[in-house]
Each structure stands twice: as C-alpha cells, then as structure tokens.
Amino acid sequence: MRPVKLAFPLLCDDSNYFSLMFTTDYFAEIIERGISDIVYPAKPAGLFAPIRYTLEGGGKRLRPVLLLASAEAFGCNPEVALPQAVGIEMFHNFTLLHDDVMDNADVRRGRPTVHRRWNSSTAILSGDAMLTMATQFMADCDKSLMPDVMAMFNKTAMEIYMGQQYDMDFEHRDDVTVDEYLEMIRLKTSVLLACACRIGAMLAGADEKSADAMYRYGELLGLAFQLQDDYLDTYGDPALFGKEIGGDIINEKKTWLWINAMAEARERMEKILDRKLTDYLKVKEIKEVYDSLDLPARSHELITRYTDMAINALSEAGIPAEARAFFTSLAGKSVSRSH
Amino acid sequence: MRPVKLAFPLLCDDSNYFSLMFTTDYFAEIIERGISDIVYPAKPAGLFAPIRYTLEGGGKRLRPVLLLASAEAFGCNPEVALPQAVGIEMFHNFTLLHDDVMDNADVRRGRPTVHRRWNSSTAILSGDAMLTMATQFMADCDKSLMPDVMAMFNKTAMEIYMGQQYDMDFEHRDDVTVDEYLEMIRLKTSVLLACACRIGAMLAGADEKSADAMYRYGELLGLAFQLQDDYLDTYGDPALFGKEIGGDIINEKKTWLWINAMAEARERMEKILDRKLTDYLKVKEIKEVYDSLDLPARSHELITRYTDMAINALSEAGIPAEARAFFTSLAGKSVSRSH
Numbered sequence: 001m002r003p004v005k006l007a008f009p010l011l012c013d014d015s016n017y018f019s020l021m022f023t024t025d026y027f028a029e030i031i032e033r034g035i036s037d038i039v040y041p042a043k044p045a046g047l048f049a050p051i052r053y054t055l056e057g058g059g060k061r062l063r064p065v066l067l068l069a070s071a072e073a074f075g076c077n078p079e080v081a082l083p084q085a086v087g088i089e090m091f092h093n094f095t096l097l098h099d100d101v102m103d104n105a106d107v108r109r110g111r112p113t114v115h116r117r118w119n120s121s122t123a124i125l126s127g128d129a130m131l132t133m134a135t136q137f138m139a140d141c142d143k144s145l146m147p148d149v150m151a152m153f154n155k156t157a158m159e160i161y162m163g164q165q166y167d168m169d170f171e172h173r174d175d176v177t178v179d180e181y182l183e184m185i186r187l188k189t190s191v192l193l194a195c196a197c198r199i200g201a202m203l204a205g206a207d208e209k210s211a212d213a214m215y216r217y218g219e220l221l222g223l224a225f226q227l228q229d230d231y232l233d234t235y236g237d238p239a240l241f242g243k244e245i246g247g248d249i250i251n252e253k254k255t256w257l258w259i260n261a262m263a264e265a266r267e268r269m270e271k272i273l274d275r276k277l278t279d280y281l282k283v284k285e286i287k288e289v290y291d292s293l294d295l296p297a298r299s300h301e302l303i304t305r306y307t308d309m310a311i312n313a314l315s316e317a318g319i320p321a322e323a324r325a326f327f328t329s330l331a332g333k334s335v336s337r338s339h
Numbered sequence: 340m341r342p343v344k345l346a347f348p349l350l351c352d353d354s355n356y357f358s359l360m361f362t363t364d365y366f367a368e369i370i371e372r373g374i375s376d377i378v379y380p381a382k383p384a385g386l387f388a389p390i391r392y393t394l395e396g397g398g399k400r401l402r403p404v405l406l407l408a409s410a411e412a413f414g415c416n417p418e419v420a421l422p423q424a425v426g427i428e429m430f431h432n433f434t435l436l437h438d439d440v441m442d443n444a445d446v447r448r449g450r451p452t453v454h455r456r457w458n459s460s461t462a463i464l465s466g467d468a469m470l471t472m473a474t475q476f477m478a479d480c481d482k483s484l485m486p487d488v489m490a491m492f493n494k495t496a497m498e499i500y501m502g503q504q505y506d507m508d509f510e511h512r513d514d515v516t517v518d519e520y521l522e523m524i525r526l527k528t529s530v531l532l533a534c535a536c537r538i539g540a541m542l543a544g545a546d547e548k549s550a551d552a553m554y555r556y557g558e559l560l561g562l563a564f565q566l567q568d569d570y571l572d573t574y575g576d577p578a579l580f581g582k583e584i585g586g587d588i589i590n591e592k593k594t595w596l597w598i599n600a601m602a603e604a605r606e607r608m609e610k611i612l613d614r615k616l617t618d619y620l621k622v623k624e625i626k627e628v629y630d631s632l633d634l635p636a637r638s639h640e641l642i643t644r645y646t647d648m649a650i651n652a653l654s655e656a657g658i659p660a661e662a663r664a665f666f667t668s669l670a671g672k673s674v675s676r677s678h
Binding site for chain 2 (some may be wrong): 008041043044046048098101102120122124125127128129132133135136139143146148150151154157158161162164165166168169209
C-alpha cells in the first residue's frame with residue numbers, strides 16, 4: 001500500500017524509495033489500473049464499447065506517465081493526479097480516434113480502427129464523448145486548482161486542433177518550410193506532452209518557474225519524439241516499428257526529411273515522383289536522396305539538440321536528483337528508441 | 340446602458356423595467372452581440388472559418404435565450420451570464436455540425452452544411468474545436484461557481500451523446516416503444532434546454548430548489564418542443580417550416596407519430612411500405628394512417644400536457660411574476676409555433 005499523500009521529500013530517508021518508484025513501469029501500472037477502473041454506463045453500448053476498445057488498445061501511455069512523474073517529482077502522490085493522468089490519455093486517444101477518421105486509416109496499434117470496426121458515425125460520436133469525459137477527469141481536482149488546470153488543458157486542446165489543421169493544410173502545399181513544419185509538430189504533438197508535465201506540477205503545487213520549466217521540458221521532448229517518429233517511419237526496423245516502413249514517403253507526407261530533400265534536391269525528388277514508381281521503388285529511391293543529403297544524421301543531430309535542451313530545461317525545475325534522472329533518461333530514450 | 344449588476348428585485352420600482360426587458364428579442368440581441376464579438380485566431384483559417392460560418396448561420400438561439408432569461412429572473416445581469424450563453428449556443432452548434440456529418444445532411448438553415456461546403460475532416464475538426472471553445476466559455480465564470488457549472492455542462496454533454504446514440508440505434512430497430520422514444524428525445528434535446536435554464540439560475544446564485552425547478556421547466560419544454568418539431572415535419576406549412584415536409588416519413592424515422600402508428604396499425608403501415616411508393620405517395624398514405632388513428636390531435640394533447648407541466652414547474656422557482664410570464668409565454672409558443 002502507498003501512503004495516501006506523500007510529503008516529499010520528507011519520506012526520502014529510505015534511499016531506495018525513489019529508485020524503486022521513479023520508473024516508467026511504476027507509473028504505467030498506476031495508469032493501467034486507472035484506465036481499467038473507469039466506470040462506463042451500461043447503455044447505450046454503441047457509444048461506450050468503442051471508447052473502452054480505444055483506451056484498452058495499449059500504447060506507450062507517455063502522456064499520463066509524464067503527468068504522474070511530474071506530480072511525484074514535486075511531492076504529490078500519483079494517486080491524487082490519477083484522474084488527470086487518465087484524462088490526458090483519454091484526450092490523446094480521442095485525437096487519434098478522430099484523426100483516424102480524417103485520415104481514413106484502417107489500423108491503429110495492430111487492430112482495426114474504430115470507424116473500420118464500427119463505422120464513422122460511431123467514431124465521431126464516441127470521440128466526442130471521449131473529449132467530454134477527458135474534460136470531466138481533468139476537472140476532478142482540488143477546486144482551488146481547477147481554473148488553472150482547465151485553462152491549461154483547454155488551451156492545449158485548441159493548439160492541438162490547430163496543429164492538426166496545419167498538418168491537413170500541408171497536404172495541399174508544396175512550399176512548406178522546416179520552421180512551419182516544426183511549429184506544426186509543436187502544436188500537434190509537443191504541447192500535449194508539455195501540458196502533461198505542467199499539470200502534474202500544478203497538481204503538486206509547484207511554483208510557476210518550476211511548472212514552466214516542466215512545460216518547456218515536455219515541449220522539447222515532444223519535438224524530439226516526433227522527429228524520431230518521422231525518422232523511424234523511413235529508417236526503422238520493420239520488425240520493431242509496428243507499422244509499414246516508408247508509409248510517409250508513399251503518402252508524400254511533408255516530414256522533416258521530405259521538406260529538407262525538397263528544399264535541397266527538388267529536381268531529383270520530382271523526377272522520381274514523376275516516374276510513378278511502385279511503392280517499394282519509390283521508398284528506395286527517395287531514401288537514396290535522403291541518404292545522399294546526409295538527412296538521417298542531420299535529423300539525429302536535431303533530435304539530440306532538442307533532447308539536450310529538454311534536459312537542460314529540467315535544471316530550472318526544483319525537482320530532486322532522482323526525478324531529474326528519470327526525466328533525463330526518458331528524454332535519452334526518445335533519441336535511441338527503435339519503436 | 341444597462342447597470343453593471345442588477346440587484347433584483349430592488350430595481351423593480353420602475354414597473355416598466357421588466358416588461359421592456361423580458362422579451363426574446365432583448366436576450367437574442369445580447370447573444371448576437373456575444374457571438375459576433377468572439378475573437379478567432381487568424382490562423383489556421385481552415386479551422387476557424389467553419390466555426391464562424393456555423394455560428395453566424397442563425398437559428399432560434401433558444402438555449403442561450405433561456406440561459407440569459409433564467410439568470411435575469413434570479414437577478415443576475417445577463418451580461419454576466421453571456422459567456423455561458425455563448426458557450427451553450429456554441430455547444431449546440433457543435434452537435435448540429437457533427438450530427439450533419441453523421442446523417443450526411445446537405446443543408447442546414449438554408450445553407451450547405453460544413454462538410455458539404457468544406458469536407459468531412461474539416462467538419463469533424465472544427466466541431467471538436469467548438470466543443471473545447473464551448474467548454475472555455477462555460478468555464479469563464481466566478482471561480483466559486485465553476486465546479487458546479489462545469490459538472491452540469493459536462494453531464495449534459497454526455498447525456499446528449501447518449502441521446503444521439505439511441506437515435507442512431509433506433510434506425511436499425513423496429514420495436515422502439517413510445518417510452519424509449521421519449522427518453523431518447525429527453526436526452527438528445529431536452530437536457531440541453533434544462534441545462535441552459537439551470538446554469539442561468541446557478542450563475543445568479545439561485546437556491547437549489549429554484550435551480551431544480553428551472554431545470555425541470557427546461558426539460559419539459561424540450562419534450563414539448565421536440566414533439567412539436569416532429570409534428571411540424573409531417574403537418575407543418577411548407578412555406579413556414581423551412582425544410583421539406585414529410586422528410587421523417589420518407590426516411591422512416593421513428594418519431595412519436597411513426598411509433599404509435601406502428602404499434603396500432605402495423606399491418607397497414609407495412610403494406611404501404613412494401614409497395615415502394617414514390618416519396619409523395621408514401622407521405623400521403625402514411626399521413627392517412629396517422630389521421631385515421633387521430634395521431635395529430637393526440638400528439639397535441641401530449642405537447643399540451645408537457646407544456647402545462649413545464650409551466651407548473653415554474654411555480655417551484657422563486658422568480659418574479661414578470662419572469663414567470665416570460666417563461667410561460669415561451670412554453671405556450673412551443674405548442675402553437677408553426678416553424
């Protein structure tokens with residue numbers, strides 16, 4: 001049994017306390033329990049079954065892990081922050097659900113998407129319910145914190161929609177700049193990681209400077225994370241990555257790799273595209289352009305730079321060494337991860 | 340200029356005060372200003388243009404009128420309740436936007452639906468943003484009221500999704516009972532009117548008994564309103580109703596009229612449907628069944644009963660005579676309205 005409320009760092013007399021606690025598995029376990037403890041109304045099943053299906057489909061649980069770890073880092077029992085952790089995972093899954101309808105995607109985490117398994121009306125409506133449920137979980141905190149928590153959450157949600165809109169706009173543009181791309185992924189991906197870190201800190205009563213530092217950490221981690229995701233889509237190990245390698249190239253998605261290749265070798269790129277190659281050859285030849293421009297290494301330089309900046313941001317947050325080690329290690333893993 | 344904060348009933352020495360103020364037009368004008376004052380980010384236009392288009396498409400503004408009138412009835416300056424009034428209208432329009440995608444509807448309020456004018460991805464994403472913006476407007480109130488206002492709003496939102504799911508489920512069932520139908524329209528339509536009335540009262544600091552009475556008024560009004568809507572779909576004046584008469588019959592929608600006809604004259608109904616008639620003849624013959632069962636008059640009896648119950652509920656709310664007259668008149672109009 002965990003104590004009801006941790007008064008960190010007063011409980012640190014046991015030097016093993018943090019090393020046992022500050023692991024992704026520890027937080028992930030709390031989250032899985034929180035998710036499986038969600039009580040859904042029995043009826044109408046058509047509304048709630050897809051929500052359960054979506055949430056129980058797994059995933060890294062990165063956002064709620066960040067939220068709980070950030071709360072714990074500032075001395076708050078993760079159990080206290082669990083509603084918000086579940087809320088942020090619910091929100092993230094809502095965005096995936098609706099994105100899958102917009103992208104007409106067939107598979108998510110190795111299973112049929114909701115709009116394939118059910119239909120798109122179900123996917124839209126269940127997604128709407130997930131957004132409202134996420135808001136309910138977010139609001140389930142101390143009344144004195146509620147206005148700030150809600151403001152942070154709603155602002156982040158708006159930014160994510162903006163990011164998704166830019167992402168869709170980019171499909172119809174061939175002049176997207178690297179800066180525009182980075183701003184798009186900041187909005188679409190990073191701010192939710194940042195929000196998770198900041199809400200965790202807020203729930204623990206962290207000071208503004210520390211909460212801002214945690215936000216900045218999450219934001220930079222998010223950039224590194226998404227750039228690594230883009231990298232893996234082209235250069236990942238098919239056995240580990242979980243989806244088809246080269247999907248971004250086949251769909252001519254404006255990733256960091258694509259945008260740079262277009263900026264530096266547009267003619268070669270367009271020649272390849274004009275030839276209407278098979279998917280296999282298209283991926284192969286575009287990768288050759290990427291390689292010739294040294295884009296994989298340059299991408300990794302950028303990822304490492306963001307990761308270092310994220311780790312540096314932690315020094316502004318008043319958190320104990322053990323917590324800092326956890327967040328540092330998490331950032332390091334984002335650079336080296338293979339899936 | 341209105342006083343910044345009304346301390347009703349202290350300002351009632353002027354006997355014309357309420358009669359000037361308690362009109363639908365007065366509240367609707369405040370709402371239109373609130374809606375046109377919404378500041379949208381300039382970019383990305385693809386996200387915000389459809390929101391403005393949807394909100395500025397008109398409509399009865401019934402929900403925000405109820406919210407402001409309820410606030411005013413308990414002595415709160417409607418300007419204070421304006422964010423929540425805009426929020427509830429934003430929420431209502433979000434549900435219409437997503438419903439239109441689910442129903443694949445072409446026209447809303449005489450103009451192309453968002454997914455027709457833009458596309459369904461835009462409609463889904465802009466709708467999501469409207470839900471979050473609605474939540475932001477709702478949260479824009481005194482901090483001490485925020486937990487209760489948010490709880491009321493989120494609970495109502497969940498009920499509305501449930502109502503929409505039941506509505507979709509009913510399409511594939513031929514054994515829907517009248518009670519099930521009434522519960523569906525209560526969830527899909529009534530609870531939002533009820534929520535509007537209750538939040539207005541809450542913002543004005545009304546006691547629980549009064550707030551509950553206003554909720555009950557809105558709920559019963561909503562039932563009367565939706566039954567009248569169903570009636571008008573079949574029996575309305577085409578020149579006034581704004582959409583094609585008989586649409587529900589053509590689509591074999593399980594309305595109160597349809598369900599009763601199926602319960603009392605299933606054989607006749609099925610014979611007509613088996614003949615695969617033209618829309619015109621189908622509407623004509625089904626209407627003849629409705630008429631032979633006296634359903635128009637029986638429908639109006641039920642509408643009148645709900646309206647009377649709504650008006651009676653007002654007696655439990657501690658509101659002045661002039662406010663009560665306003666809500667009574669509004670309920671009366673729902674029975675007699677022709678569009």
